[in-house]
Amino acid sequence: MRGVFWKIYLAFMVTGLVTTLVTLVLASYYRQWSNDSVNLIAPTGGYISAAELMLQQGGEPLLLEWLLSFERHPSVNAYVFDHQGVSLTPAPEAVIRYAYSSESYQARINPVGRSEILVKAPISDASGQVYLLVVEFIHPLLVFNLPQYLAWGLLASVLLFAIWSLLLSGYLTRPVRQMQKTVRAFAQGDWKARMSPRFLRRRDELGELGREFDHMASYIERLIHDQKQLVSDVSHELRSPLARSSIALELARLDAVPEQEEHLDRIELENQRLNDMIEDLLNMARLETQQDHSHWQPVDCGQVLQQVIEDAQFEHPESIINFSSDADIHKVIGDIRLLHSAFENIVRNALLHTESGTSVDVSVRMRRGQVRIVIRDHGPGVPDDKLEDLLRPFVRAEVARQRINEGHRGFGLGLAIANRVVAHHRGRVRLLNHREGGLMVIIYLPPDL
Template sequence: MRGVFLKIYLAFMVTAVITATVTLVLAAYYRQWSNDSTNLIAPTGGYISAAELILQQGGEPLLLEWLLRFDRHPSVNAYVFDDQGLSLLPVVPQGVMDYAYSPDTYEARINPLGRSEILVKAPIESAEGRVYLLVVEFLHPLVVFNLPAYLGWGLLASLLLFAIWGLILSGYLTRPVRYMQKTVQAFASGDWTARMDLRSLKRRDELGELSREFNHMASYIERLIHDQRQLVSDVSHELRSPLARTTVALELARLDAVPEQEEHLDRIELETQRLNDMIEDLLNMAKLETQQDHSHWRHVDCGQVLNQVVEDARFERQESIINLTLASDLKTVFGDSKLLQSAFENITRNALLHTHVGTSVDVSARMRDGMLRVVIRDHGPGVPEDKLEDLLRPFVRAEGARERLGQGHRGFGLGLAIAHRVISHHRGRIRLLNHREGGLMAIIDLPPDV
């Protein structure tokens, strides 16, 4: 959100700088474009007549006094040069001297950007017949106002004004977006009742429309999640009840069964148990998709969890070889220990079912790049590269290459999918890779508890 606020704020500031620059350029060229410079030349006829009259009546002393009075004028100066080219005033700007000594005819010089905006020269004659040159200088208005200080203070005042106004306006524009961000975060964390505030809903702009659309979407998703939870509950009840009755009926059938029927009854029991396991896995996956309550989460020592998983696996499959390697600097993970244990169990059992006879399943845990990394590897036939990502989806199995070695029974393709849901539920990541020396390797990265 800081990025959006900063972009809007910088946009206001850039606009302010461009506006101030354009204003200054327009002010500098205003007289030239509006013909004000030409209009200012007209009064010089009066100055010329007055200077010539004073020179004829009082000579150079009276003319010098008249010139000195021009110093009190804020924007007009007058200079007189005698027939020898010497100025009657002790100080003459270099630009005025260059204009006076120029061989040009008596044409006015206009420079909208210079100190001397307008320069006009004309000859005046004394009573004795001597010819003097009168130069009238019109100063640029910005020079009169002390241009550096004027521009500096003006630019500083403009920037301060725009900075304060831009800050207020940027905050006003981004405030509903910041509130929406908090609402979305709360909604994503499992607070399905999170909604935009009434003030945002009353806005008549695009942000108000977005707030109303978000509330509509949130209500729809809340209803879907509620319906899904209800469906999970209904499916659990409706499917488990007939399965339970089937189990009871199966046991009653065994009482009257003849030896030839035992094989068929065992098959029915096996398929019933498989169906019951599949329903249990589906219900667990549905809970992981909808349950966002983390109030029961605790600090989990994944080393202890892996120890328990490996011990259980060794007890169930005593003929298998399982190697466990744990680093000494393992950090705890904030999460649900039972869910993490189920994820590790699913991956480990999957590895045990697919590793070659006489080979081991290697389980290790260490810290890597600030994450807790758990690696579970078998020494089986591996999986085609194009099937690796698909194995994390429900009901997907790699046919042919990953048949359960030495067994006719195959699973439903839910073990890795459930493990993937559990790891994602803990803000982690799971990847499946073929080891370069053979076998499948599951790499699990979990964020440690800070």
């Protein structure tokens, strides 16, 4: 959001400064492009008559006194050149060049120079000797001390536009920041989060966007409520018949003959599989709707994996699981129960598919600022075009399909649930085939910094 604020702020500042510069340029050339220079040149007739009168009545001494009187006029100077081309008073180089120029008696206008307007005319004394009078109109900005004038003007412009741009940028981005805060709260599970009434009363596009967001939020809140209710209803409606079926199965065992035990065991196995599948589906549904992170805490992934490995080796004493970890592993913020379940699903899946007599390798490292967990088996692997599909529900590799008849679970939900758990913790899961054989499940989780 700060990026948008500063972009708008700088846009206003640049616009203001460019406007100031253009105004200064236009002011500099204004006299040349308008009739104002003509109005300035008009009074030179009076200066010419006065200079000639002084020269005829008092000669050069009186004319010189008259020329020195221009020192009291900061914007106008007058210079007189005698018949030998020598100025009676010190003259700037630009005035001398203009006096000696071959131009006829035409005014010269220079909007960016010291001498903004130069006018020359011949005058004569009582004996008829000809002199040259040059009247110089000094640029107004030089009269006002141009460097200081520009410095103060530019400073005032910058301060004015800075304050105005700050206020205007804040006015334009404040609603967006409020919307961002509301969206963030909604994404974190506050389904009641809505835009403020003051924001909704706006008649512009932002107000319309806020009203559309509130409408969308209400719709999503209703969907999530209905989904939670459906999960609760499904949990009750499906588990109740299974519970009754289990009781009936145990009662049937009391009167069963030995030939029926095999069939009853098969019914019990299928009931257990159905109960496990319902539990997995309910867990996935909860992950879709659970946004409350208030119970999250720092979790040491290394310790959680060690606990998962110990449980797996207790259940499968013949299994070989190699574990390695860096000493500086950062903790992650999350739900330790969900992370334990995700790691357990992946480790059990690896034990299921690794070849007999081979190991499952588990490692935890810090890579590029993230916690990187790798769980690798030494099984047949998975075709590359099927890797991404394994993270979707009810997708199984061919080897997993073959294991179902051996009594193993194989609904295709283990990796899908693990992927949902990791995504719930703002992480990601990658599946790769190891170059020496076997499947690698790589988990990236953001650390608690």
